[in-house]
Amino acid sequence: MKYSDYAQWTNRVTRWIEQHFATLRDKPVRAQTEIGAIAARLPAHPPEQAVDMETIMADFERIVPDGITHWQHPRFFAYFPSNAAPASMIAEQLTNAIASQCMLWQTSPAATEIEQVMIDWLRQAMDLPEGFKGVIQDSASSATLSAILTMRERATGFTGNDKGLSGQGRLRIYCSAQVHSSIDKACWVAGIGQDNLVKIPTNDAFEMDPTALQDAITADRAAGHIPAGLVLCTGGTSIGACDDLPPLIAIAKAEDLYTHLDAAWAGSAMICPEFRDVWRGAEDCDSIVFNPHKWLGANFDCSIQFLKDANIQRRTMGLRPSYLETPQAQEITNFNEWTVPLGRRFRALKLWFLIRAYGLEGLRSRIRNHVAWTKELESKLRARPDFTITTDSRLALFTFQYTPKGGDPNAASAELLQRINDDGRIYLTQTLHQGQYVIRFTAGQFDCTRDDVMTAYDVITELAA
Template sequence: MNKDDFKKNAHDLIDWMADYYFDDVKSLPVRSQVKPGAVRAQIPTAAPMEAEGFQSLFDDFRDIVIPGMTHWQHPRFFAYFPANVSPPSVLAEMLTSIMGANAMLWETSPAATELEEAMMNWLKDMMALPTEWSGVIQDTASSAAFCAVLAARERATDWRVNESGLQASDKLAFYTSAEAHSSVEKAVKMAGLGKSSIRLVPTDDDFAMKPSALISMIEDDRKNGTTPTMLVATVGTTGVGASDPLEPLGLIARSNSMYFHVDAAWAGSAMVCPEYRYLMRGIELADSYAFNPHKWMGVNFDCTAHFVKDADTLKRTLTILPEYLKTREGNSVTDYRDWGIQLGRRMRALKLWFVIRSYGVEGLQAMFRNHIEMTEELAEKIFMTEGFELVTKPNLSLLTFRKVEGNAEESDQATEALLTKINDDGFTYLTRTVVNGRPVIRFQIGQINTSSDDVMTTWERIVALS
């Protein structure tokens, strides 16, 4: 592909992308309707021996790939949490792609490192986070949680595990709640500490971790010769959007010399709005904190903001310095390869820079407030609709509901059946969770282009399908 071909093909792609994002996606089924194996069956079993023209590739993309995609940018996507993209973020990703830089060291692209430092400071200011914190952009909150678990493990063992392996470790305990994201359990397992070291702290009626229960579990572990090592709290749980009380939990962690990590992967973006920062009361007690601009803020996946109180703890846990990575700048600059799992790092700060500047803090605030207002309006609608029950009230832009039909068992069966109908219909896409042992349907509003009309017509379709 020469320069002229590249320019022509790129223009064709841009035309398709603009039509897809602003217009065409609205007419597609939200969840892919293909059967398992349907996409694979259309792909040749062996790679071509001769080169193919770009038009052939593009045609197959449209004919084979698009029908097999679930459209996360659809304005009626209400499943999981959003993985929003926005036009300025897409354009930034295009620039990042063509430069193809590995931002592992300051020297390998000074602008990538220094822009990342600046963006983390912007986010601290936008969300009134502790000014003394340092930040890094990870790929996902799962990676941030893994880094936090490793740092907690090493701090609790005086870095003996890094030197001598797990046989040098005492019995360690990691505390979180059953509402926490599955990445916490995975991180503990990957750190070699086993599921048996995880303690699931009971929650209250609002599904928030109970500080009194945490204290009791810590006391029991100490009596059994186990070292309380880490506490992971959540602001905006995946299931129902619950938030743990950070201040009392942080004080417990501090009094027990435990590493305190806060996961606000989805809800953290809303902290741009001052009126929701009550959910973060006590955040200054955290050792680390992570949220995902690639969820609600409109920054293309992947982009996780990971803040730490003490960068030296993180770097001491993760740094390995072979001769081929030594540079003349040494410790006078930031080398972000010491702050995460990967050596090679994409330049993720450019899209964050483009998004924040394109929308401004006020524009982002307006989007979050609009989504939350629409969720509250939907909650009122569900409450007034016969045959439905609002199970958990709106937590920011997430609520849950169920179909009511006869007794509890019949209602549960009706709820499960309704969810299957909804997603097979294609008009919208919703997901399930379990509340107090019973299935419910989650409804989360967060897609950038979603309107109140999208929400209400979706509810009308749900009622019709029931």
């Protein structure tokens, strides 16, 4: 294929995309396929000679769409959403064509400077104080790893990168059991270790207990360990738990701990002033992560990490060999020095398109609708005697069990969920909460409507019956 053929095939692909979205609501949400079935339809060996685009496109249409779980389906109520608003998709097409490697200012000045402005636009939208800077990471996992590495270096006097952790003492990171597993993995990768991630008990509202946190820190210091950082939670993945931040941050400041707030899902809702109570005190955190690719409409991958003092993370992550220097330049921002990867995509472009194409008020309206429709669905299920709401809605997430009289609610809920997802009209997932198998519901797909959410009620109650 030549560049001169590009327009012909992008036009063809555009027509396919239009038809795909026009018919998406009629397709099963979750892929209705068996393990290995897709691979079995592909040749076992790569082609020695070029294959014409007509054949390639025909094979795509024949194999891929029916083998995809449709994250853009308006009745995708599982996990958390991973959106792709049309304006963001257009920006991604341009990003793919430009194909810049945006590791340094000089390798892509526009990408660096637009990223700086987009970070500040979002800072303003979320009413964080001036002075917060930030960087676009690929995912919250990478932002969290960056924060954990920063905790490690800060606690060791910035000697860990040079000398390693041998003989440094046991570094301790604190969080609750409601945080995402990416915090566990970050402690693995950072060399801190799972045993040094201290899971603090929570209260009846599933908030980290400040007294238990203080007791754990005090005990660790007495044992000769080194408290290094605190990971807080706004909108936990399992049930949407939110820590009460101010008393926890006060302890962290008194104990000189670096604080990281994981608001990967719920952070997007902070563009709505009325929801900001759930992260009251966030402005006092050292690091905050949220994912515009979850609930704000940006294509995956696009994760924002705000930093109160970016220099601490740059000191941890920055590495500038001679071949990455910019000659005859004053000190400039090279975002690769803020992150683990050297290579970086032009992720800021889709934010620029997205925020301008819908405006903050347009984005707020979608989030407000998702929250309101989720509460309405929760109320309808609560009114039925054969269902039990196990955790009340936090923004646009709640959990429930199917509890028919005389049955085992764990088994009944698991069987119902299997029937729902095999049916295909909606897609839900599960979690374990206080030892119970519960079904999660969360709304957030960009084009979801109230009718789509109410369809969930119809499907859930029909298949339960």
